[in-house]
Structure formats: structure tokens, C-alpha cells
Amino acid sequence: MKSSAWPAVFTVPRFTYDAELKLEQGNTAFKTRGILLSPDPKLKISILDGLAEEIVKYKVYPSDAEYDQVAAALVQKHPCLKERGSVTGYSGWKASLKYKLGNYRTKLRNLGCTEVAVNSVKHKPGGISSPAYNVKKPRKAEVNYCPPHPQGETEETLEAVRKILLNEVKKKNNEKNVRMLMDKSFSIRRHEVIKEPLIADFKTRWPALFRTEEVCAEFERITTIPLVSTFFAKLDGYSGKLMKMFANRGGVLGQRIKNLLVPTTRTDDIEVRRACIIKSLCAYLNEDPSSLVWEYMVSMCFLKCCCIFKDA
Structure with missing residues (x-):
């Protein structure tokens, strides 16, 4: 079982010794004369194999944005690998990496890796x-x-x-x-x-x-992500924009939201603030906050959050 989430900053691993020598020479030529390296097939395979092995430490099914992150990190560490005529400088590397991961998953499937073998036809x-x-x-x-x-x-x-x-x-x-x-x-x-x-x-x-x-x-x-702390951290990050959105709401609904936000003017308690914001968001979306809390309490057992919302 993997214990590490996808990193915020992807670290490009060291490749084979000969590949690192070629990349070092290519980076030197790029810095001194601006010459881009055209990698030979052996070097390209070595780079893609190294990246694939590093990626599967975190997940075997990366998202498109994560492929972007890996390819961007590659050309940032080794600028000689940037591609001529590419807007990003790494679109070709990204496409090659997707094919490499597909082939790598096939290899893992043949070795009996349950994470990918379960999706094969013969397991149906x-x-x-x-x-x-x-x-x-x-x-x-x-x-x-x-x-x-x-x-x-x-x-x-x-x-x-x-x-x-x-x-x-x-x-x-x-x-x-x-x-x-x-x-x-x-x-x-x-x-x-x-x-x-x-x-x-x-x-x-x-x-x-x-x-x-x-x-x-x-x-x-x-x-590998803690649910409650991540949820509240994201909520705190958006709370300023949400408060501005609530303030711009007029009419009967706007007044109802203002009434729900009254507790935030009486205390600086962060839990009270979070509860009021979520209740106000429910009202903004024409939902009943009490019904939403009850739904979570019954069907999802998300009681820690719900108790906070209920007591505010």
C-alpha cells in the first residue's frame, strides 16, 4: 500500500550514469551556446523509464495535470530537452510519457500487480x-x-x-x-x-x-490525504471570497444569510465561523442547512463536521 500522496513539486530522479553524462553535456551546450539536445533513442528510453518508475511510486493512473507537472519538471531540470516549436516546451515529452506509462502498466499487469490486473479483460x-x-x-x-x-x-x-x-x-x-x-x-x-x-x-x-x-x-x-483537516483548510482558504459573495446577495435570501452570519460578529471562534459559512452557502444555494446536516449525519456519518455546524 502506498503511503505518499502525489508531491506538490515533482522531483525528477537521477537516470542511468551514461544518461546523466549526456544530459550534463547537453545542459552545458545549451547554457553556453543555446543548442538544444536531440536525444537519441537510448537516452530517451532511459529518461522515460526513470520517470515512469518514479511516477508509480505515487500512483499508476496519473491525471493529465500530473503528466504536465512531470514533463515541466523534466525540462526545468534539463533545459536542453526543451522542444522546438512547442508552446510549453514539453508537449512531446508529455505524450511520450503517457505511452510509456501505458506500456509500464502492461508490464505490471503481466507481473500480477493487482492494481492494474483487475482492469484486464481476462479478470472479468x-x-x-x-x-x-x-x-x-x-x-x-x-x-x-x-x-x-x-x-x-x-x-x-x-x-x-x-x-x-x-x-x-x-x-x-x-x-x-x-x-x-x-x-x-x-x-x-x-x-x-x-x-x-x-x-x-x-x-x-x-x-x-x-x-x-x-x-x-x-x-x-x-x-493518503487527511479528510477533515484538508476540508477545513480549503474552506478557510475560500472563506473570504464566500463572505464577499454573501454580502452582495440582496433580497429576502440576502437577509436570511445575514442572520445566519450573526454569530461570526460575536466571536472569533474559527469553528463558529466555519459553521456559519457552510450554513450560509446552503442558504445561498436554496438548500435547508438543517436538512443537509441531517443527511450527512445519517448517510455519511460525517459527525465531526456536523456537530460543529449544528452547535454554531
């Missing part, structure tokens, strides 16, 4: 030839889309862990053991999720997952 039931049949498609944010089982574990041993978890979740003040078992059984749970089971059946098999704390923990296991 009933001889269906469609690669997407009855299997959840990978999303760009899913760092751990279909991780392999932990070393030494099999489906049988993890199924036994799941059955133990059914008893542990019934005990009071047992969050630590539940979290440990949920971490251990993550891979088999993801293998079930990508087959898109019925929610009712899945909830019966994994009741612990529908606890408040486990919703957040599972999100972090899948994306």
Missing part, C-alpha cells in the same frame, strides 16, 4: 470482453486503488480478520483494536469495493467502516 466474469465490465474504474485521486495484500497474508487469512472485526466493533472503547484490524484488512476491502457491491451487503460485511472515525481513516488510506 463470464468471458465478457469489455475491460470495464462490473469493475469500478480507477479515479485519479485514488493512490491505493487496488493494493496487494500485506506480505504473508491471503484472502483466507484476511477474511478471518474481517470476521474477528465483526465482534470487535460491538465492544465499547475498542477503537484502537478496530483501527488496527481495519488497517490490516484494507486490501481485501478494496478488492470488494472495486467490484461495486450493493451498499446494504457491504455495510453488513464491514459495519466498522460506517463509523465516523473510520470514514476519515478510510479516505486517508485510499488517497
